[in-house]
Amino acid sequence: QVQLQESGPGLVKPSQTLSLTCTVSGGSISSGGYYWSWIRQHPGKGLEWIGYIYYSGSTYYNPSLKSRVTISVDTSKNQFSLKLSSVTAADTAVYYCAFEGLGYFQHWGQGTLVTVSS
Amino acid sequence: VIWMTQSPSLLSASTGDRVTISCRMSQGISSYLAWYQQKPGKAPELLIYAASTLQSGVPSRFSGSGSGTDFTLTISCLQSEDFATYYCQQYYSFPRTFGQGTKVEIK
Numbered sequence: 517q518v519q520l521q522e523s524g525p526g527l528v529k530p531s532q533t534l535s536l537t538c539t540v541s542g543g544s545i546s547s548g549g550y551y552w553s554w555i556r557q558h559p560g561k562g563l564e565w566i567g568y569i570y571y572s573g574s575t576y577y578n579p580s581l582k583s584r585v586t587i588s589v590d591t592s593k594n595q596f597s598l599k600l601s602s603v604t605a606a607d608t609a610v611y612y613c614a615f616e617g618l619g620y621f622q623h624w625g626q627g628t629l630v631t632v633s634s
Numbered sequence: 635v636i637w638m639t640q641s642p643s644l645l646s647a648s649t650g651d652r653v654t655i656s657c658r659m660s661q662g663i664s665s666y667l668a669w670y671q672q673k674p675g676k677a678p679e680l681l682i683y684a685a686s687t688l689q690s691g692v693p694s695r696f697s698g699s700g701s702g703t704d705f706t707l708t709i710s711c712l713q714s715e716d717f718a719t720y721y722c723q724q725y726y727s728f729p730r731t732f733g734q735g736t737k738v739e740i741k
Binding site for chain 2: 576622624
């Protein structure tokens with residue numbers, strides 16, 4: 517069974533760049549057929565899809581965040597990463613990595629809370 | 635962007651009750667809808683995809699129905715472990731979007 521694990525700083529200063537990595541185990545990102553996504557959840561709120569990457573490097577981002585988001589993949593490490601630039605307090609959230617095969621999210625990481633504060 | 639209206643936002647029920655959660659789309663999405671369950675401090679878990687297909691391992695008391703713009707998640711006989719928040723999600727188009735969530739609490 518594929519497992520995902522997020523890692524990265526839990527505290528980011530305003531205007532800086534949030535960087536998170538998702539490590540995949542139990543399966544290979546390079547095997548194809550799946551899209552590797554980032555999703556966030558503001559405290560006590562609903563879910564917001566940030567974007568995805570395919571193993572080839574092709575990406576699709578939520579238009580609401582597109583100008584600030586970069587998702588990349590490192591197939592040699594079986595990892596994919598999220599960078600969100602120019603963060604504000606509104607970017608404080610639990611960030612999840614997940615994968616989808618046909619549009620729905622079959623497996624999720626446990627999530628990591630990122631707080632934006634000086 | 636496809637907007638989703640999920641109702642109710644809060645549902646108070648007792649163990650053994652039959653509960654229904656609604657998800658309405660701003661435009662038709664055929665059957666490209668999934669349902670998730672989320673417990674406090676945990677990641678969401680996939681319950682149903684393609685509007686009515688139960689994910690492997692999910693109890694049969696969960697069922698989904700609908701197509702087009704109106705969808706329903708039903709729990710036929712609520713168990714203690716079912717008290718959680720439920721989300722619908724459309725995958726008909728990008729960006730993927732989720733409903734606002736329905737919290738099922740103990741009455």
